[in-house]
Amino acid sequence: MRFSGLRVLREGLTGNKGWTPQWRDADPKAEYDAIIIGGGGHGLSTAYYLAKEHGLTNVAVLEKGYLGGGNVGRNTTIVRANYFLPGNSEFYSHSLKLWEGLEQDLNYNVMHSQRGLINLFHSDGQRDAFARRGNAMINQGDDAVLLDRAGVRKHLPYLDFDNARFPIYGGLLHPRGGTARHDAVAWGYARGASERGVDLIQQCEVTGIDIENGRVRGVQTTRGAIRAKKVGIVVAGRSGQVAAMAGMRLPIESHVLQAFVTEGLKPCIDHVVSFGMGHFYISQSDKGGLVFGGDLDFYASYAARGNLPMAEHVMEAGMALMPMIGKARVLRSWGGIMDMTPDGSPIIDKTDTQGLFIDCGWCYGGFKAVPGSGFSFAHLMATGHHHGPAARYRLDRFRTGRGLMDEEGTGSQHNLH
Numbered sequence: 340m341r342f343s344g345l346r347v348l349r350e351g352l353t354g355n356k357g358w359t360p361q362w363r364d365a366d367p368k369a370e371y372d373a374i375i376i377g378g379g380g381h382g383l384s385t386a387y388y389l390a391k392e393h394g395l396t397n398v399a400v401l402e403k404g405y406l407g408g409g410n411v412g413r414n415t416t417i418v419r420a421n422y423f424l425p426g427n428s429e430f431y432s433h434s435l436k437l438w439e440g441l442e443q444d445l446n447y448n449v450m451h452s453q454r455g456l457i458n459l460f461h462s463d464g465q466r467d468a469f470a471r472r473g474n475a476m477i478n479q480g481d482d483a484v485l486l487d488r489a490g491v492r493k494h495l496p497y498l499d500f501d502n503a504r505f506p507i508y509g510g511l512l513h514p515r516g517g518t519a520r521h522d523a524v525a526w527g528y529a530r531g532a533s534e535r536g537v538d539l540i541q542q543c544e545v546t547g548i549d550i551e552n553g554r555v556r557g558v559q560t561t562r563g564a565i566r567a568k569k570v571g572i573v574v575a576g577r578s579g580q581v582a583a584m585a586g587m588r589l590p591i592e593s594h595v596l597q598a599f600v601t602e603g604l605k606p607c608i609d610h611v612v613s614f615g616m617g618h619f620y621i622s623q624s625d626k627g628g629l630v631f632g633g634d635l636d637f638y639a640s641y642a643a644r645g646n647l648p649m650a651e652h653v654m655e656a657g658m659a660l661m662p663m664i665g666k667a668r669v670l671r672s673w674g675g676i677m678d679m680t681p682d683g684s685p686i687i688d689k690t691d692t693q694g695l696f697i698d699c700g701w702c703y704g705g706f707k708a709v710p711g712s713g714f715s716f717a718h719l720m721a722t723g724h725h726h727g728p729a730a731r732y733r734l735d736r737f738r739t740g741r742g743l744m745d746e747e748g749t750g751s752q753h754n755l756h
């Protein structure tokens with residue numbers, strides 16, 4: 340079924356009886372050419388591009404809960420390509436280009452809104468760092484505009500410009516940055532993959548990975564054993580646990596990241612804004628809620644819920660930047676399990692087991708990566724070759740120390756990212 344304005348009109352006039360389910364809820368077959376473990380954004384986009392770009396349709400996505408119930412439906416929806424280091428820069432640039440054609444490609448409204456992202460800076464040193472970042476973005480072919488204080492005031496007049504502790508010196512505007520409706524992205528990819536013949540199997544937890552003579556043979560699940568020639572692990576916060584089923588110990592720690600949303604308000608924040616001196620970033624959803632978040636909770640955990648000290652920290656940072664939000668009532672907060680690598684950059688690679696591939700380490704930045712990661716991981720799984728923009732996301736960089744991408748410049752250690 341194709342979506343179009345005409346279709347919406349017709350359905351509206353005929354009682355909305357013609358809409359069909361967005362995807363088939365499939366039962367597992369005995370064997371597939373490829374299995375994707377994890378029905379989050381990255382798993383679903385991988386399945387979609389396997390089918391669309393490589394004609395591989397005898398594929399199953401195995402999801403232990405429901406599609407989109409993980410981090411892809413829990414994030415603060417920020418989409419951007421403002422990375423600095425070679426490796427990250429070209430990857431996120433490629434991903435943003437895919438975002439820009441995604442709604443047409445999927446024939447699905449993912450509400451991608453390029454409303455502009457402004458990273459604020461609060462000292463001369465920070466301005467220098469953001470100027471360098473902006474130059475790197477422009478060199479990559481993306482867009483960046485360095486704003487002075489007056490420039491920021493023009494865009495964001497509601498900020499506290501009298502704050503003596505965190506004076507606003509300016510900001511780096513990334514006009515093509517913005518947001519998208521997170522769960523619609525999962526649904527759109529699910530629909531596209533299902534339409535092309537991929538089996539999407541929910542309530543199907545992988546409990547073991549079958550390996551014989553160094554080759555993957557399939558997986559054990561709560562719905563029985565399934566054979567496969569290729570298996571891709573794409574389980575975000577659960578990466579360490581699932582990789583352990585194949586005898587791998589990953590350089591990953593799992594942490595909680597929280598997010599918050601207020602009651603619906605009239606439109607007041609029309610960009611994505613991030614604070615340079617504290618952990619706080621904010622945008623306003625199309626329903627009117629202010630959606631904001633901060634940093635990781637910084638202790639390893641598999642609990643998908645946060646704690647009050649971090650909630651307080653995030654609120655404090657928000658109040659320092661835009662005191663007017665103190666009037667809004669927080670409706671909900673939630674947490675997601677983040678897969679953090681020592682250099683804070685992701686992994687898209689083969690493993691030592693033939694036919695077994697892994698895509699992980701996206702931590703708090705993987706929503707914007709959903710199209711790029713799926714595209715590159717599908718390329719790797721289908722062809723056996725690394726895809727250009729993701730070619731540096733190798734697993735062995737943590738063993739050799741060569742090729743680390745420490746985007747934040749804080750050092751190669753989990754708890755510093």
Ligand SMILES: Cc1cc2nc3c(=O)[nH]c(=O)nc-3n(C[C@H](O)[C@H](O)[C@H](O)COP(=O)(O)OP(=O)(O)OC[C@H]3O[C@@H](n4cnc5c(N)ncnc54)[C@H](O)[C@@H]3O)c2cc1C
Binds near residue numbers: 376401546674704708
């Ligand atoms: C609060 C919060 C805010 C964030 N904000 C942003 C942001 O603004 N911008 C941004 O770019 N990124 C953001 N992120 C990060 C982003 O959401 C993640 O990096 C990304 O969604 C992870 O990939 P995924 O979608 O595939 O993960 P998930 O949706 O978590 O998918 C993994 C799936 O694997 C399944 N699974 C696990 N184990 C098994 C098993 N054994 N068998 C079968 N299935 C299994 C899980 O149930 C899950 O559905 C944020 C994350 C959080 C939590």
